[in-house]
Amino acid sequence: MIYQLKLPELTLKCLTDVVYLQMCFLRYASSRTALDQQSCEKYFSRHRRFRGRYQQIAKWLWGKKRLTFLKLLEKFAQGSTEEKRQWSKQMYREVIEFLQNPVGSITPNINKPTLSWQIAATEFLIKFYDEYLGDSKGAFPKSFFSGSELERFGREKFLSEFEKLNRIKVCPACDDERYSRIDHYLTKIFYPHLSCHPYNLVPICNTCNSDNKGEKNLLGSKSGNLRKLENIFLPYRGDGFQTDTYLKISLEQGLRKPIIIGLKVHPGKDLLERVEVYQYIFNIPDRWQKSIQTIDELVYRQIKQNIQSHVDGNSLKRGNLNIFGVRDLLDGILCNLFDNQGLVQWHFPMTWHLVTLINREIEPAVHSSTPINLENYELLKDIADWLIQDTIPHPVHERRDLAQKLCNVVLNRE
Known part of the structure; x- marks a missing residue:
């Protein structure tokens, strides 16, 4: 199970x-x-x-x-x-x-x-x-x-x-x-x-x-x-594979064309045969792949609704959401998906789809050494459009730009 x-x-x-x-x-x-x-x-x-x-x-x-x-x-x-x-x-x-x-x-x-x-x-x-x-x-x-x-x-x-x-x-x-x-x-x-x-x-x-x-x-x-x-996994004995496996998903064909590679076992866990038997018996995760477009739509819908609800609730101002704010919002959605696994349809594959999106799009932007170019980040571009923002600013680069402007004031006057 x-x-x-x-x-x-x-x-x-x-x-x-x-x-x-x-x-x-x-x-x-x-x-x-x-x-x-x-x-x-x-x-x-x-x-x-x-x-x-x-x-x-x-x-x-x-x-x-x-x-x-x-x-x-x-x-x-x-x-x-x-x-x-x-x-x-x-x-x-x-x-x-x-x-x-x-x-x-x-x-x-x-x-x-x-x-x-x-x-x-x-x-x-x-x-x-x-x-x-x-x-x-x-x-x-x-x-x-x-x-x-x-x-x-x-x-x-x-x-x-x-x-x-x-x-x-x-x-x-x-x-x-x-x-x-x-x-x-x-x-x-x-x-x-x-x-x-x-x-x-x-x-x-x-x-x-x-x-x-x-x-x-x-x-x-x-x-x-x-x-x-x-x-084999036995009902009522142990934790099930939720705690010891993860769903590997590839985005190589496009951000909106996810491909499920399979269930992978966490390092140090001797569960490979159990997972293989489970996949054979219940045809999981192949059945999820057949519904992957719907699963993808559900994940994106949650992201969009969550961001818009924050804006509508005045907890965020349009044009003022930076990359760390984006990551905090997505982290909240991710935790909500995990907390509701078993209660709501497909929340297990949805959790790992969002993890894949965060690792592919958000983490590289957070650690980028240059200002964020939305043309390189499809998900961030969508988020910026929902927020009616021209960009998703990075505080580090904003402060760097401010410091450079202050320095330029003196340099231009000398």
């Missing part, structure tokens, strides 16, 4: 309960071939986490409205006992490791036609998400949760809890549209045991979810070897 995301406490608690429940269902069905409500109650009663609610859990599974869940679990139970146990044990271990210490690799699930029990288990796990988080009206049964005080928890609660805790209004993956989907960061097709995992669900926009990421496997690679978890 671009930005640091925080996982709401309620979401962590509720979905941790859900994934433990899913794993316990698999462990139960892997220990036998025939399932019944009484044996299910007995199995769950032996686990401290489910005491006081094991009867409601078993009743839920054998309820008339949950026949699909039961049939899938019964189909899973028909597999080889040893294979089922090994598979469910691995699923359980990876679920817990992803909760506590997400390092190393996770084995992707591969649906083999001959392993019908494994296909059934995969569908069983994913159905929890489809039923209770995929539908805006769905909500997990209260018996799934270990706290009796817990409220109704489903898709709407997931999104509202996220919004309350995170200072994010736009998609944290692309900085463009507003988020609207709950994405499986590690795709549920490959990692069904993480389909309801609190650390694997993140709100993003439909364009990122469907049109770009789709069913791509973040842990896959062209070589065929699996990546380790520490080699």
Whole structure:
């Protein structure tokens, strides 16, 4: 993700309960071939986490409205006992490791036609998400949760809890549209045991979810070897790439024809593979380049409006803005863009576009050893036009000119 995301406490608690429940269902069905409500109650009663609610859990599974869940679990139970146990044990271990210490690799699930029990288990796990988080009206049964005080928890609660805790209004993956989907960061097709995992669900926009990421496997690679978890950005773990990368932009084709070169990692940060994976999965920053003219227009509009508002507010007088005043104004716009990243569309690429403009146009003028010639500074020429100024003066050169005029008075009289 671009930005640091925080996982709401309620979401962590509720979905941790859900994934433990899913794993316990698999462990139960892997220990036998025939399932019944009484044996299910007995199995769950032996686990401290489910005491006081094991009867409601078993009743839920054998309820008339949950026949699909039961049939899938019964189909899973028909597999080889040893294979089922090994598979469910691995699923359980990876679920817990992803909760506590997400390092190393996770084995992707591969649906083999001959392993019908494994296909059934995969569908069983994913159905929890489809039923209770995929539908805006769905909500997990209260018996799934270990706290009796817990409220109704489903898709709407997931999104509202996220919004309350995170200072994010736009998609944290692309900085463009507003988020609207709950994405499986590690795709549920490959990692069904993480389909309801609190650390694997993140709100993003439909364009990122469907049109770009789709069913791509973040842990896959062209070589065929699996990546380790520490080699990709993980939601809710770390700062995101906002703090450790910058967007390199070229103005070689013209000030109003910016070209995005790519995301670059700050020196000393070992994030190159993470950035490359991110760019492949979400097609960022290539998608920004397609909108670069709009992004450029937005940056210039902010500069023009900011300057004109200062003039209209009488904080500046026309014809009296020097290069240091220009730099102060642009620095203020830059800080405002940075402060509002995650809240307003495209503020991440806009920030780095303005940085590029400042470095290209303003800094050379500030440090110029000669008076500023607007013909050499396209942005400053625009600013001077907005201010109805003939030039953008430099105080150093103004004082130098004044000193020379005073000296000339004496020289001309002698």
